[in-house]
Amino acid sequence: MSASDFLAIAPLLVLAAGATAVMLQIAFMRSVPVTAILSMVALLLAALSCVSAAAITPLQVGALLSADQFSLLFTALFCVAGAVTCGLSLDYIRHHGDEPEEYFLLIVLATLGAGVLAYANHLASLLLGLELLSVSLYALIAYPNRSLLPLEAASKYLVLSGAASATLLFGFALLYAGTGTLAFAELGEKLGQAEMGTGLLMAGSAMIFAGLAFKLSLVPFHLWTPDVYDGAPAPISGFLASVGKAAVFVALLRLFLEADLFRYYKLVQLTGLTAILSMLAGNLLALLQTNIKRMLAYSSIAHLGYLLMVFMICLDTGSRALAVEAAMFYLIAYTATTIAAFGLLTLINESQVEREQVQLQQVSGLFWRQPLLAGLMLVALLSLAGIPLTAGFIGKFYLFTAAVSGGNWVLLAALILGSAIGIYYYLRVVFYMTRGADEHKHTVTLSPGWSGSALSCLLIASILVLGIVPQTLMAYLRSIL
Numbered sequence: 001m002s003a004s005d006f007l008a009i010a011p012l013l014v015l016a017a018g019a020t021a022v023m024l025q026i027a028f029m030r031s032v033p034v035t036a037i038l039s040m041v042a043l044l045l046a047a048l049s050c051v052s053a054a055a056i057t058p059l060q061v062g063a064l065l066s067a068d069q070f071s072l073l074f075t076a077l078f079c080v081a082g083a084v085t086c087g088l089s090l091d092y093i094r095h096h097g098d099e100p101e102e103y104f105l106l107i108v109l110a111t112l113g114a115g116v117l118a119y120a121n122h123l124a125s126l127l128l129g130l131e132l133l134s135v136s137l138y139a140l141i142a143y144p145n146r147s148l149l150p151l152e153a154a155s156k157y158l159v160l161s162g163a164a165s166a167t168l169l170f171g172f173a174l175l176y177a178g179t180g181t182l183a184f185a186e187l188g189e190k191l192g193q194a195e196m197g198t199g200l201l202m203a204g205s206a207m208i209f210a211g212l213a214f215k216l217s218l219v220p221f222h223l224w225t226p227d228v229y230d231g232a233p234a235p236i237s238g239f240l241a242s243v244g245k246a247a248v249f250v251a252l253l254r255l256f257l258e259a260d261l262f263r264y265y266k267l268v269q270l271t272g273l274t275a276i277l278s279m280l281a282g283n284l285l286a287l288l289q290t291n292i293k294r295m296l297a298y299s300s301i302a303h304l305g306y307l308l309m310v311f312m313i314c315l316d317t318g319s320r321a322l323a324v325e326a327a328m329f330y331l332i333a334y335t336a337t338t339i340a341a342f343g344l345l346t347l348i349n350e351s352q353v354e355r356e357q358v359q360l361q362q363v364s365g366l367f368w369r370q371p372l373l374a375g376l377m378l379v380a381l382l383s384l385a386g387i388p389l390t391a392g393f394i395g396k397f398y399l400f401t402a403a404v405s406g407g408n409w410v411l412l413a414a415l416i417l418g419s420a421i422g423i424y425y426y427l428r429v430v431f432y433m434t435r436g437a438d439e440h441k442h443t444v445t446l447s448p449g450w451s452g453s454a455l456s457c458l459l460i461a462s463i464l465v466l467g468i469v470p471q472t473l474m475a476y477l478r479s480i481l
Contacts, residue, residue, distance in 0.1 A: 001061070001062070004056050004059060005059070005061045005062070007052065007053055007056055008053050008056055008057060008059045008061050008067035009053070009061050009065060009067060009119065010046075010049040010050075010052065010053045011046045011047070011049045011050050011053060011072070011075045011076070011079065011115055012046075012065075012075075012112065012115050012116065012119065014042065014045050014046040014049050015042065015043070015046045015079070015108060015111060015112040015115060016112060017042070018038075018039070018041075018042020018043070018045070018046065018108055019042070019105060019108045019109050019112065021038060021042065022035060022038055022039055022042065022104065022105045022108060023105060025038055026101045026102065026105065030101055031101070032090070032093070032094055032100055032101060033090070035101040035104045035105070036086050036087075036089070036090045036104050038104075039083075039086050039104040039105070039107060039108050040083045040086045040087060042108055043079045043080070043082045043083040043086065043107075043108065043111060044079065044080070044083050046075070046079045046111075046115075047075075047076045047079035047080050047083070050072040050073075050075055050076040050079075053067060053072055054069060054072050057069055057072060060121075061119075063122060063183065064120065064121070064122040064124055064125035064128075065116075065119040065120065065121065065122075065125055066119060066120075066121035066254075067119060068480075069479075069480035070118075070250075070254070070328075070480060071118045071119045071250075072118075073328070073480070074118040074246065074247070074250050074331070075114075075115040075118045075119070077246070077331075077332060077335060078111050078114040078115055078118065078243050078246070078247060079111055079115070081111075081239065081242055081243045081335055081339055082107050082108065082110070082111035082114075082239070082243065084339055084343075084455055084458075084459070085107055085235050085236075085238065085239045085243075085339065086104055086107055087454075087455050088235045088238075088339075088343055088346045088347070088455055089103065089104070089107075089233070089235040089346070091347075092233065092234065092235060092346050092347075093143065093233070093235075100143065102139075103140065103143055106136045106139050106140050107136075107140065107239070109132060109136045110132070110133050110136035110137055110140065110239070110243070110244075111243065112132060113128075113129045113130070113131070113132030113133030113134070113136060113247070114129070114133050114243050114244070114246075114247035115129070115247075116128060116129030116132060117129035117130060117133065117247040117248065117250060117251040118247060118250050118251070120251050120254070121183065121184045121185065121254060121258060122182055122183045122184065123172050123175070123176075123182040123183075123184075123187075124182055126251050126255070127165075127168070127169070127172070129247070129251070130165070130168075130215065130248065130251070131165065133244060133247060134161050134165070134215070137157070137236070137240060137244060138154055138157060138158050138161075139154070140232070140233070140236045140239075141153050141154040141157055141228060141231065141232040141233075141236060141240075142154035143233050143236070149230070149231040150231045150232060150233070151231075152227070152231055153227055153228045153229075153230070153231025153232055154228075154231070154232075156224050156227055156228060157224060157228045160214065160224050161214070161215070163214075164210075164211045164214035164215065164221070165211065167207050167210055167211040167214075168207070168208055168210075168211030168212065169211075170204075170207055171203075171204045171205065171206070171207030171208035171209075171210075171211060172204075172208065173204075174200060174201065174203060174204030174207065175187060175201065175204040175205065175208070178191075178200060178201045178204070179191060179201075184254065184255055184258035184259045185258050185259070187258075187259045188258060188259035188260040188261075191259065191260075191263075202264055202266065202267060205261060205264065205267050206267060206270065208255075209252075209267070209270065209271065212248055212251070212252050213274060215244070215245070215248040216245050216248055216249060216252075216304045216308075217245070217300065217301050217304065218274050218275075218277075218278045218301065218304055218305065218308065219274065219277040219278045219281045219282070219301065219305070220277070222278070222281070222282070222301050225297045225298070225300070225301060226285075226289075226294045226297040226298060228240070228297075229241065229293055229294065229296065229297035229300075230291065230293050230294050230297065233346075234293070234342055234345040234346040235342065235346045237293060237296075237297075237342050237345070238338055238339045238341070238342025238343065238345075238346070239339075241296070241297070241300045241338045241342065242334065242335040242338040242339050243335065245300065245304060246331045246334070246335050249304070249307060249327075249331065250331070253310070253324070253327060256311060256314070257314075257324070262311075262314055262315055265315070268311055268312060268314075268315055269312075271308055271311040271312065272308075272309075272311065272312040272408075272410075272411060274305070274308060275305045275306075275308035275309050275311075275312070275411060275414070276305070276410070276411065276414045277305070278301050278302060278304060278305025278308065279302050279305035279306060279414045279415060279417075279418035280305075280414060280417065280418055281301065281302075282298050282299065282300070282301030282302030282303075282304075282305060282418070283298070283299070283302045283418045283421040283422050283425075284421065285298040285301075286298035286299045286302065286421075286422070286425050287421060287424065287425050289425070290359055290360050290361075291358065291359055292345065292358045292359070292360065292363070292429060293342075293345060293358060295425060295429075296338075296341055296342065299384060299422065299425075299426075300338065302418055302422065303334055303384070305414075305418070306330070306396070306399055306415060306418070307327055307330055307331070307334075307399075309399055309402075309403060309408065309411045309415065310323040310324065310326060310327040310399070310402065312406070312408050312411055313402050313403055313405075313406040313408055313411075315406070316405075316406040316407070318405075319402060319405045319406040321481050322401065322402045322405055323402045323406070324481060325398070325402075325474075325477045325478060325481060326395075326398035326399050326401070326402045327399075328477050329394065329395055329398050329470070329473065329474065329477060330395035330396075330398060330399060332391075332466070332473070333383065333391035333392055333394065333395040333463075333466055334392075334395065336391060336459060336462045336463055336466065337380050337383040337384055337390075337391060337392055337463055338380075338384075339459060340376055340377075340379065340380035340383075340456075340459040340460070340463060341377065341380035341381065341384065343376055343380075343455065343456060343459055344373050344374075344376050344377040344380070344456075345358050347373055347456070360428065360429065360432045361432070363377075363429065363432050363433050364432050364433070364435045365433070365435055365436055366432075366433040367433050367434050368436070372456055372457070373456060374433050375456075375460060376456045376459060376460055377429070377430075377433065378430055378433070379459075379460050379463050379464065380459075380463065381426040381427070381429055381430060382426070382430075383463050383467065384422065384426055385419070385422055385423045385426040385427070386419050386422075386423075388467070389464065389467045389468055390463055390464065390466075390467035391462075391463045391464075391466035391467045391470070392463075392467070393467055394466065394467055394470045396415070396419065399415065400412065400415065403415065
């Protein structure tokens with residue numbers, strides 16, 4: 001490998017070096033604040049290294065990784081999201097974990113897996129990144145070890161994710177048998193020349209999509225989502241819902257684009273059907289929830305359904321660039337908004353060590369007791385609902401525009417209907433937060449530290465900036481396509 005190759009993958013190297021440094025620090029000196037700060041520094045340095053790496057892109061690094069503006073943008077996003085998760089976890093994990101230093105190490109490793117997924121242009125690197133991310137999440141979901149609910153959630157995710165990985169590998173094997181390659185671009189070239197039947201290749205592609213759909217918790221592969229989100233620590237629920245899903249979606253989008261899987265109309269139709277089911281089922285099931293974590297879990301299913309619309313839109317080559325641009329903007333907005341939404345739940349500290357159960361009644365009067373945290377949740381919920389002046393509105397408007405340009409009226413109708421349903425249950429939480437503080441006695445005690453308050457302000461600002469002045473990000477996204 002040349003010096004340019006090392007510079008191109010500098011974010012991944014910094015993350016790997018940071019994980020090693022954190023392991024050594026834990027081995028010689030156990031200290032939660034030191035581990036958290038060291039992890040945050042490693043994540044932020046990795047994000048900064050994306051700037052220097054961008055100067056030499058695009059560049060193919062070996063056979064497995066592709067360094068371009070697309071991969072660097074999302075690697076930087078994942079690193080910043082990981083650093084925010086560490087900051088939000090600092091006070092939380094000391095209340096809920098026994099020996100939580102390894103918790104921060106796992107966040108760095110999970111972010112490294114997400115970065116590998118962003119770089120992946122080969123099925124082998126896709127699998128490596130996916131498993132590094134997933135294995136780290138298995139352990140993170142199980143924190144703390146003094147409660148049964150996170151262990152149950154981690155066990156469910158481990159077993160079902162293992163089945164999904166097996167399905168994914170079988171799909172890889174079918175495609176390799178038919179084409180003799182695992183590289184995305186070469187795969188696209190050889191699919192049309194394959195000696196095996198088109199039906200078998202379609203089956204392999206469908207199995208790969210099914211395995212990745214599980215990781216994205218798309219309908220009908222979504223049944224694990226509410227239990228895992230409810231059992232996991234609140235910061236990890238936010239990390240899983242944002243970085244965990246965005247990284248897989250980025251890899252899936254690159255696979256479809258570079259291998260030109262859009263030539264298989266039935267496969268793309270399958271993604272469209274999955275998008276419609278996810279939009280409607282996710283919003284309808286969220287409507288029935290009184291537990292805010294479970295509501296946000298079902299909401300995340302719906303939002304991935306919105307994102308999956310872009311595959312059907314990409315069938316029209318004239319709308320493909322706009323669809324990919326819309327997906328990129330929506331992923332950035334969704335990541336910031338989801339971490340903000342779970343940020344409030346992270347800052348809710350209960351006296352018991354058991355996993356928090358944040359019911360609607362427990363946030364009653366939150367505006368009068370903790371206006372900063374209530375403001376964070378308000379902005380996040382308005383963004384998730386797609387209300388103007390928030391990042392979520394611009395993201396949905398982008399998708400709406402792309403769907404109109406591609407003439408996808410059925411998907412557009414599902415988007416509008418799902419968004420209308422979502423407004424009700426998002427604003428229901430706002431209604432409870434604005435009730436008088438004495439209207440309900442079973443409210444939670446909130447004690448956010450300085451780090452939580454600072455990150456709350458940062459998240460609010462990022463969502464509002466993306467919603468009010470999105471032109472800079474739009475222009476940048478347009479320039480890298």
